[in-house]
Amino acid sequence: GAVVSQHPSWVICKSGTSVKIECRSLDFQATTMFWYRQFPKQSLMLMATSNEGSKATYEQGVEKDKFLINHASLTLSTLTVTSAHPEDSSFYICSATQGALGGNTIYFGEGSWLTVV
Amino acid sequence: AQSVTQPDIHITVSEGASLELRCNYSYGATPYLFWYVQSPGQGLQLLLKYFSGDTLVQGIKGFEAEFKRSQSSFNLRKPSVHWSDAAEYFCAVAPGGDKIIFGKGTRLHILP
Numbered sequence: 074g075a076v077v078s079q080h081p082s083w084v085i086c087k088s089g090t091s092v093k094i095e096c097r098s099l100d101f102q103a104t105t106m107f108w109y110r111q112f113p114k115q116s117l118m119l120m121a122t123s124n125e126g127s128k129a130t131y132e133q134g135v136e137k138d139k140f141l142i143n144h145a146s147l148t149l150s151t152l153t154v155t156s157a158h159p160e161d162s163s164f165y166i167c168s169a170t171q172g173a174l175g176g177n178t179i180y181f182g183e184g185s186w187l188t189v190v
Numbered sequence: 191a192q193s194v195t196q197p198d199i200h201i202t203v204s205e206g207a208s209l210e211l212r213c214n215y216s217y218g219a220t221p222y223l224f225w226y227v228q229s230p231g232q233g234l235q236l237l238l239k240y241f242s243g244d245t246l247v248q249g250i251k252g253f254e255a256e257f258k259r260s261q262s263s264f265n266l267r268k269p270s271v272h273w274s275d276a277a278e279y280f281c282a283v284a285p286g287g288d289k290i291i292f293g294k295g296t297r298l299h300i301l302p
Contacts, residue, residue, distance in 0.1 A: 107289060116280065117234075117292045166233060168290070179290060181226075183233040 076100060077169050079182035086157055086189055094152045094185045096167030102147035103169035108140075111164040111184075123150050157189040194283045196293040204301045205273050211266040211296050213281030222284035223264040225255055226292075229277045237279075240264065251275070276300045 076099040086092045096106055105124050109117040121137075123129040123144035131137045139161075141153040150169075154161050164186055170179040195214045203209050215221060223240040238249025245257040255266045264281060281293040 105288075109292075116294045119289060119291060122289050164231075168234075178236075181234040181236075186231075 077103075077167065077180045077182040079165075079167055079185045081185060082183065083186035084188070086187070088158055088189055089156055091153055091155045092157055092187060094154075094165055094167075094187070096150045096152070096169065096182055098148045098169045098180070101169075101171055103150070104147065104172055105170050106144055106150040107168045107179075108142060108150070108152050109166045109168070111166060113164075117166060120152075154187065157187070159189045162187055162189045194281055194291055194293040196279075196281050196296050198296045199294070200297045200299065202299040202301060203271055206270050209266075209268045209271045209275070209298070211279050211281075211298070213264045213266065213293060214262050215264065215281075215283050216262060217283065217285045219285075220257075220259060222287055223255075223257060224282040224284070224290065225249065225253070225264075225266045226280045226282060227251075227277045228280065228295075234280070237266070271298075271300055273300045273302065 078097045078099055080095045107122050108120045111117045119132050120135045121129040121131045121142050123142050125144050125147050129142040139155055144150040164184050166184040168179050168181045193216050197212050225237040226234040227237055228234050237253045238247045238255055240247045240257045247255050253268050255264055257264050276298055278295045278297050280295045282290045284290045
């Protein structure tokens with residue numbers, strides 16, 4: 074079946090540096106990808122929706138200059154956390170779908186743990 | 191305000207007992223509805239979803255959910271839980287069909 078892969082699964086970075094997380098759809102073309110963050114023991118909060126070839130749509134309260142999202146191809150979206158700080162430490166999960174949610178399944182990646190020290 | 195509510199943060203049931211996890215939503219029209227399960231440190235697994243049609247939806251692992259329009263609810267049920275069902279359960283909605291919003295989750299504990 075369809076699989077969404079995230080890389081890296083976990084990453085530790087120093088405060089002030091930038092880190093990139095990749096989200097790939099392995100056997101289907103993902104016209105839309107979503108990025109979520111999840112703090113420990115909390116729910117998933119939608120950060121942004123990205124459509125291939127266009128700018129991402131960010132949810133209210135999410136800093137677009139801090140969380141750069143690129144969806145340059147139908148199989149790859151990237152989330153770059155710029156100038157990371159310890160409060161950015163979280164579990165980041167991407168999901169992908171081939172089209173409108175009503176007619177297509179949405180698939181979730183396994184998540185990426187980010188720890189900023 | 192539009193929202194999806196899971197009123198129970200934690201639920202504890204004995205192994206073999208029945209289970210019901212509650213979910214309510216507040217959107218004008220019937221959104222797409224989902225239940226996901228997440229084990230600690232893991233990603234999400236879709237249990238079942240409702241888009242239209244039969245209001246009783248069968249999912250994987252013996253789970254089912256019933257959509258009740260009059261109550262704006264989509265409760266998850268299982269007749270007999272197993273120890274391996276211990277996890278976090280998220281109800282989610284796609285109000286406009288273009289993105290999925292999650293509830294705060296319910297942590298299920300299983301007593302031996």
